[in-house]
Amino acid sequence: MNPVPEVLLSIRQTSGWLRERARIQIGTRCDRCDGRSFMVAAWKEHQWGRAAYDRELEGARKRVAEAKDAGVDVPLTYSGPYPSLAARRAITYSKGALFLDALRHDLGEAIFWRGLLEFTRVHAGGTVDSRDFQRAFERVSGRRLSRLFDDWVFGPA
Numbered sequence: 001m002n003p004v005p006e007v008l009l010s011i012r013q014t015s016g017w018l019r020e021r022a023r024i025q026i027g028t029r030c031d032r033c034d035g036r037s038f039m040v041a042a043w044k045e046h047q048w049g050r051a052a053y054d055r056e057l058e059g060a061r062k063r064v065a066e067a068k069d070a071g072v073d074v075p076l077t078y079s080g081p082y083p084s085l086a087a088r089r090a091i092t093y094s095k096g097a098l099f100l101d102a103l104r105h106d107l108g109e110a111i112f113w114r115g116l117l118e119f120t121r122v123h124a125g126g127t128v129d130s131r132d133f134q135r136a137f138e139r140v141s142g143r144r145l146s147r148l149f150d151d152w153v154f155g156p157a
Contacts, residue, residue, distance in 0.1 A: 037093040037094060037096065037097040038097040038100040038101065040056060041053045041057055041060075041097060041101075056097070060093075060094035060095070060097045061098065063086075063089070063090040063093075064090050064091070064094050064098060066086075066090060067086075067091060067094075067095075070083065070084075070087055071083070072087040072090070072091065074155065075152065075153055075154055075155030076091065076092070076096055076152060076153045076154075077130055077153055077154055095152070102148065102152065103145075103148065106145075107137065107141050111140055112137075114140050115136055115137040115139075115140035115141065118139075118140055119133060119136040119137070122136065123136075130149070130154070134149045134153070
């Protein structure tokens with residue numbers, strides 16, 4: 001079974017609605033690691049192919065680079081002040097999307113989508129933190145993912 005269509009099943013084509021629908025589909029609140037922009041990209045890939053996904057991620061890369069150029073290079077769980085709303089969104093949404101893409105690449109398609117599907121089913125409607133997300137993917141993959149999560153989500157110890 002390919003879980004991609006099941007995860008993306010009820011998401012539609014309008015971007016604003018897509019983000020909200022992805023939030024509802026995921027059904028959880030993660031601390032600072034927001035997957036909505038990633039889910040928009042994934043839906044576009046499902047609908048229109050890899051080039052559409054790549055365009056979304058290229059926009060995310062550009063926003064993260066602009067934040068870095070402005071001196072904002074923080075992990076996804078950063079809870080301090082941001083110099084602007086644009087910088088905060090670049091980290092929360094765009095860097096979050098890039099992290100999920102890195103996780104997808106690292107784990108491979110089948111394990112990544114299985115992990116996301118299991119995570120959403122187990123935690124639907126609940127409140128979670130980034131360690132819950134990490135543990136879910138470690139369980140599905142049978143691998144320790146500390147380094148990847150430390151690099152993107154938690155930052156240096």
